[in-house]
Amino acid sequence: MLKENQSMDTVVPIDISNPTAGERNDLTDKGINDKKWTANQDKSIRSGRTLKQTSEVGTMLWEAIAKGNEKFILPIASVCGADCVFCFNKYNPMDMDLASGFRDLDDIAQAIQLLGGDTPIHLGGESNGVVRQEGEPLLHPRIFDILGMIRNKHPYTLIHVMTNATQLTEKFVQKLLPFTPIAFQISYHSNSQHNWCKILGIRAKKFKIAQESFAILEKYRLNCQATIVAMPNLVGFDDIEGTIRYLRQYTEVINIYSPHYTDAANQQPEPEEFRHKMSYDPIEMSKFLKRMRVIYNTNIDWPLDPLKPINVGGYHSSFMPAGIMNTLHSKGQKHALWLFSEAAWIRGAGKVVMEAAPYFSNKHSVLCVKNRTYGGSITTAGLLMVDDYDKAIEEAFNEDPSLQHKVDCFVLPALPFNRFGQDMLGKNYSLLQDKYGISVSCAQQATSGDFTGETTSTHDQWKPVCEPSHMANINPTTTEYTVGDTAMATRKIS
Ligand code: SF4
Numbered sequence: 367m368l369k370e371n372q373s374m375d376t377v378v379p380i381d382i383s384n385p386t387a388g389e390r391n392d393l394t395d396k397g398i399n400d401k402k403w404t405a406n407q408d409k410s411i412r413s414g415r416t417l418k419q420t421s422e423v424g425t426m427l428w429e430a431i432a433k434g435n436e437k438f439i440l441p442i443a444s445v446c447g448a449d450c451v452f453c454f455n456k457y458n459p460m461d462m463d464l465a466s467g468f469r470d471l472d473d474i475a476q477a478i479q480l481l482g483g484d485t486p487i488h489l490g491g492e493s494n495g496v497v498r499q500e501g502e503p504l505l506h507p508r509i510f511d512i513l514g515m516i517r518n519k520h521p522y523t524l525i526h527v528m529t530n531a532t533q534l535t536e537k538f539v540q541k542l543l544p545f546t547p548i549a550f551q552i553s554y555h556s557n558s559q560h561n562w563c564k565i566l567g568i569r570a571k572k573f574k575i576a577q578e579s580f581a582i583l584e585k586y587r588l589n590c591q592a593t594i595v596a597m598p599n600l601v602g603f604d605d606i607e608g609t610i611r612y613l614r615q616y617t618e619v620i621n622i623y624s625p626h627y628t629d630a631a632n633q634q635p636e637p638e639e640f641r642h643k644m645s646y647d648p649i650e651m652s653k654f655l656k657r658m659r660v661i662y663n664t665n666i667d668w669p670l671d672p673l674k675p676i677n678v679g680g681y682h683s684s685f686m687p688a689g690i691m692n693t694l695h696s697k698g699q700k701h702a703l704w705l706f707s708e709a710a711w712i713r714g715a716g717k718v719v720m721e722a723a724p725y726f727s728n729k730h731s732v733l734c735v736k737n738r739t740y741g742g743s744i745t746t747a748g749l750l751m752v753d754d755y756d757k758a759i760e761e762a763f764n765e766d767p768s769l770q771h772k773v774d775c776f777v778l779p780a781l782p783f784n785r786f787g788q789d790m791l792g793k794n795y796s797l798l799q800d801k802y803g804i805s806v807s808c809a810q811q812a813t814s815g816d817f818t819g820e821t822t823s824t825h826d827q828w829k830p831v832c833e834p835s836h837m838a839n840i841n842p843t844t845t846e847y848t849v850g851d852t853a854m855a856t857r858k859i860s
Contacts, residue, residue: 424473426441426477432786432788434785436481437485438486438488439487440481440488442469442489442506443467445505448502448568451565451597451600452644458628485523489526490529491551502532504538510545513542516545525547526551527548527551529550529551530552530553531575534552534579534583540586549589551591551592552579555594555595556605556609557612561600561601565597577612590616590617592613592619592620593622594613594620595622595624595625596646597625597646599644610658611662614663619667620666620667621668624648629740652672667682669682670745676718677714686722691723700729701775702728702730702731702777703733703759703777704719707734707737707746708735709745716734731772733758735755736757737749739751739791750782751782751790752789752793752794753791755798756797759798774804776799776807787808
């Protein structure tokens with residue numbers, strides 16, 4: 367301690383490297399317990415250095431964690447061996463990183479540790495808000511090792527494989543049996559060899575494998591559903607009917623996705639012809655599928671059916687805005703501007719909000735957001751970007767300047783964003799908040815793609831909602847989850 371009137375210059379420095387008991391007490395009194403520790407901290411504080419990221423995390427792992435999918439989605443490949451005419455991956459404005467091929471086993475082992483095991487584990491298939499999409503999981507050269515690794519961690523959880531079935535020979539299926547319960551979602555776009563090869567760009571030999579896989583799976587009591595990308599302008603409605611007739615023998619549920627194209631279609635050799643093949647008359651398609659349901663007495667689901675009201679109930683159709691209107695009211699939001707994708711708009715989402723509005727004390731306006739990032743005929747919410755929302759808002763406010771002063775909240779679906787609030791281009795929706803001075807409420811969505819009534823700032827969209835369906839070979843302890851994953855016409859079909 368300095369004595370009264372003693373100058374700093376005359377103070378003899380105290381050596382505190384090996385303090386005596388008395389000195390130790392003295393150091394403690396000065397707020398120092400460990401000289402080296404304190405010195406190191408002081409150095410860091412003085413330098414103002416920020417932490418640099420030094421460890422590497424695989425892109426797929428990072429994206430799954432960022433999106434909140436890591437508990438139930440396990441992508442293992444980014445290649446598929448096919449060359450589908452409608453392939454969304456090929457015409458994506460982002461770098462899909464397809465060159466990465468198959469995922470490394472160490473990386474997969476890490477990802478397996480994150481799987482929850484209380485909901486089906488998905489191999490293959492796409493996920494909204496994630497750039498690097500899954501390829502064909504059954505093509506992975508170590509697929510059986512990977513299945514073994516999953517089973518070591520979760521012996522009973524259903525493994526759900528989305529596949530184009532080109533690997534599913536009887537021998538291959540037999541090798542899968544030790545890893546059951548396994549269920550399949552098979553992308554099967556035509557039961558005509560000629561059209562199947564034309565669509566997938568694969569040899570006829572593979573068509574036979576895919577065609578016969580349904581009977582083989584049935585023989586071994588493995589559950590499957592099918593997906594058709596229905597392209598009437600390419601193969602005709604008769605072909606689609608033939609495919610439905612064939613699949614009906616093996617599956618209770620047929621999912622229909624409609625073809626779409628992005629602005630990248632302009633780079634096609636014959637852009638007009640390509641756009642025509644990837645187009646369809648939505649009303650004609652709706653009526654056709656309605657007839658198919660009756661004729662083949664089967665569950666045919668088309669999430670983008672424009673004639674199916676969005677609040678009719680059931681899958682993709684349970685949009686009821688009351689919950690979210692109440693949530694906004696309880697948060698003190700007086701006038702919300704709801705921003706819908708074109709797909710939701712066509713099915714009447716805006717109308718439903720306006721019909722409900724008079725029964726709530728806060729006010730509501732609605733807006734349809736066009737996807738300008740992808741362009742072409744892309745309409746779904748999962749592919750909208752912050753820039754698309756910004757453009758739509760800007761135009762609406764220019765058209766009606768008074769609206770900007772009335773609105774105190776934007777309501778966006780949580781679907782296109784990851785846990786950090788970023789879209790697939792890395793832009794955060796908080797940019798809208800900063801630009802317009804209006805808060806953003808992201809509405810959580812359920813399996814149906816509909817708002818649950820809750821809003822989120824963390825984008826943990828996945829929540830257990832119901833007991834297991836006890837179907838086929840599903841382990842009865844499995845809990846099904848609602849997911850914020852809206853099936854998209856443009857989604858990747860493995
Ligand atoms: S749609 Fe799927 S299976 Fe077809 S080429 Fe693209 S990624 Fe491959």
